Amino acid sequence: MNRRFLAMTGAAAVITSLAACGGGDGGGSDTEGILEGASITVGSKDFDEQLILGHISRLALENAGADVTDEINTGGTDVARAALTSGNIDTYWEYNGTAWISFFQEEDPIPDRIEQYEVVRDRDLEENQLHWLEPAQFNNTYALAYQADAAEDLGSPESLSDLADIIANDPDLATLCVESEFSARNDGLPGMEEAYGYEFPAGNVTELDTAIVYSATADRNPCNFGEVFTSDGRVSALDLVVLEDDLGFFPLYNPSPVFTDEVYSEYGEQLDEIFNPIAEALTQEAMTELNERVSVDLEQPQDVAEDWMSENGFI
């Protein structure tokens, strides 16, 4: 909690310097200047990964010569989405799973990640004239994890299937902390329990705020197991062991930069050219590392984003 608050306030307090990138001799990328004259407002949701992604978008667009307005840290999912559909911001990164379950109110995910992306992309374009660019390599999906020190007590489970034993033989150890939405979604706990053929004992599941799930799992109080996001930096920082989803139940949700029609219809080609290589380079390892630097080492998201962009030759 503390760490999260610190990181957030730090992020909110920073005033972005609008880098005017004029001199073309800096050894930057080949997308430099292709958005000269464009005016684009960048937003993001309000947690660490989103702040980093927002700054990556901002840096990429600035590098291409666009006049960027920084609305990063716009708000929660619904606020960011409303800002995009109303045109208050022109782009932010959205996870196709969120669009599928929350915006389109679907119940069951599509198992194939490419197909899932394509369906969301086509539907959002048709219904809302919003443009989903190529998805990033990394996925941010659900997993269950436990504290490494608890391994001995719990019998060192390695996969979600191993939980069946614990639930059957030692139900008191099978305590689980989740966000409330995880306990209500088809692609969350109910579906997982159905797929694996067990159920956590009634009263053993505690609903908590997302940030608290991590610390509650790390402290083993009140839960031995916690629901985490795979790309979250706190997983490794708190020494959590992620259980393998051996039946492949949890769908893989990838984020894409989503643009309004107003901007995309004019600069679509350039935007694809700028963002496709970035999405390609944002692998699971890369994103986890970036998240860890912000969530755990308390570095500023814009610094972390800038380092990564220049290391990869995007700016």
Next chain:
Amino acid sequence: MTDAPVVASGTGPLKVERASDRGSVLSWVGMPIFLAVVFTGTYLWVQSQELGGVEQRVLTRAQLTSRTIQHLELTAVSTLIVILIAIPLGVLLTRPFARSLVPVVLAVANIGQGIPSLGLLAIIFVAFGQLGFTPVVLGLVAYSTLPILRNTMVGLQQVDPSLIKASRGMGMSSLAILLRVELPLAVPVMIAGIRTALIINVGTATLATFFGAGGLGYIVYNGITLNRTTVLITGVVLVSGLALVVDYLAGVVGRLLAPRGL
């Protein structure tokens, strides 16, 4: 707030029940009828909706019942604790010997209510390292002490001094004056404070779901994050309906306790 006897400024008891209200039929049945209409209307509306997996999971009878009970337990326990703390404290602070403590105690109570409720609960969680029922009740207590404390003090201070003098002239002891003159006359204002605290607690208890204590916030929050309007509206109707029910019941108690002849 520096002049010790003047504590009333800005408190404004919301609604003070008087014995003379007892007769009005509409004031007795108006609220129950209104609530029945709202609850029935919501129930019928939900029934008429096409419900997906999320709705069917969150809006089951068992789920709604257990969440409402959790919510009521949080509200009842925290309000009871506040009453037990704030009324004796309010009585103490209005005795002449405790005057100098008034600004200090009120400042602490003000801080309790001044901190945003989510922040207060987070601070308690960090400080105690505990989750669940107890820390959330602690938070609710800290958050709702002020209205009952203030109204107890204001209620006692507004008792006509000539009545107290007369009682003393009749040979009553200080304790007898407190129990038989001051407190009965202060009851309407004190009940108004308790009603305020109850409503604060019903509302704030929706945050309990973030700290492992359940309650109706679970339904409201799922409605928001998963963008399920049926779930959201059901949760909101239940929370606000519960606040009105609790307030109504406290009002009834207040009327029954209000001294006759006022």
